[in-house]
Amino acid sequence: xxxxxxxxxxxxxxxxxxxxxxxxxxxxxxxxxxxxxxxxxxxxxxxxxxxxxxxxxxxxxxxxxxxxxxxxxxxxxxxxxxxxxxxxxxxxxxxxxxxxxxxxxxxxxxxxxxxxxxxxxxxxxxxxxxxxxxxxxxxxxxxxxxxxxxxxxxxxxxxxxxxxxxxxxxxxxxxxxxxxxxxxxxxxxxxxxxxxxxxxxxxxxxxxxxxxxxxxxxxxxxxxxxxxxxxxxxxxxxxxxxxxxxxxxxxxxxxxxxxxxxxxxxxxxxxxxxxxxxxxxxxxxxxxxxxxxxxxxxx
Numbered sequence: 001x002x003x004x005x006x007x008x009x010x011x012x013x014x015x016x017x018x019x020x021x022x023x024x025x026x027x028x029x030x031x032x033x034x035x036x037x038x039x040x041x042x043x044x045x046x047x048x049x050x051x052x053x054x055x056x057x058x059x060x061x062x063x064x065x066x067x068x069x070x071x072x073x074x075x076x077x078x079x080x081x082x083x084x085x086x087x088x089x090x091x092x093x094x095x096x097x098x099x100x101x102x103x104x105x106x107x108x109x110x111x112x113x114x115x116x117x118x119x120x121x122x123x124x125x126x127x128x129x130x131x132x133x134x135x136x137x138x139x140x141x142x143x144x145x146x147x148x149x150x151x152x153x154x155x156x157x158x159x160x161x162x163x164x165x166x167x168x169x170x171x172x173x174x175x176x177x178x179x180x181x182x183x184x185x186x187x188x189x190x191x192x193x194x195x196x197x198x199x200x201x202x203x204x205x206x207x208x209x210x211x212x213x214x215x216x217x218x219x220x221x222x223x224x225x226x227x228x229x230x231x232x233x234x235x236x237x238x239x240x241x242x243x244x245x246x247x248x249x250x251x252x253x254x255x256x257x258x259x260x261x262x263x264x265x266x267x268x269x270x271x272x273x274x275x276x277x278x279x280x281x282x283x284x285x286x287x288x289x290x291x292x293x294x295x296x297x298x299x
Contacts, residue, residue, distance in 0.1 A: 009096045013103045020145045028055035032147035037061040038078040038192035042182040046151040047091045049179050060097040067133030113139045115162050142172045155181040155189045157283045189282045196278040204242035205275045208282045211236045219286050224262045226250035246272035
């Protein structure tokens with residue numbers, strides 16, 4: 001006999017907390033997948049991993065205003081809760097938490113979570129205030145749900161490091177699981193912002209992964225100069241007329257310390273590139289990551 005799972009959509013913070021407490025009292029493990037909606041295969045890979053590791057799966061859908069800068073695409077960011085709900089019914093999700101902004105940020109809200117140093121480079125340097133919004137909303141969600149596991153994608157590598165940091169520093173009882181980047185056949189990392197690309201720009205966008213792959217090939221052949229790898233990638237991307245480089249960087253994969261010469265430490269090779277008006281990010285790790293960081297990092 002097939003038992004149909006009824007998925008509940010929750011809008012109220014208090015209701016979500018109450019449901020989570022009940023699940024814990026029943027001895028169920030909870031997996032949380034935080035998203036901003038506009039779900040794609042990358043999000044769904046997180047949901048599949050959550051379903052494997054957890055008794056109950058909660059997907060949050062909230063376009064977080066505090067992580068967008070004044071000139072960024074908050075108003076244009078795709079929103080379609082009906083579509084996302086239909087999509088999630090095929091993945092055995094138990095609850096969708098889709099709160100309004102005032103549920104997350106009540107009147108006179110003035111408390112933010114900031115991770116010093118780690119949040120001030122790469123994406124943090126290009127998008128001032130972005131990570132203060134990310135770490136604050138994640139801390140709020142972790143407090144509301146108290147999940148056993150929370151799932152994030154490797155595409156947002158710096159974000160994953162920051163979330164692991166707040167879990168350790170603030171003693172959240174949650175294990176952070178980082179899931180490999182999902183890519184289209186062209187190598188382009190799936191992203192909600194890919195929807196902003198027109199046909200020509202979408203054809204140009206795989207240049208990010210091709211440049212990363214070329215750098216990895218050079219590394220495998222013995223190149224250890226970060227400057228040389230960056231120059232290799234830059235020259236390749238600059239030949240694409242639709243592309244404009246924001247940054248390319250080589251950093252320690254755990255501390256984000258900038259690296260001049262690669263050694264035995266795992267190195268994060270990351271970049272942000274404008275394709276038309278869409279700002280896309282991607283990364284790869286060079287060298288062997290520690291076994292724990294390749295998959296999960298606990299509190």
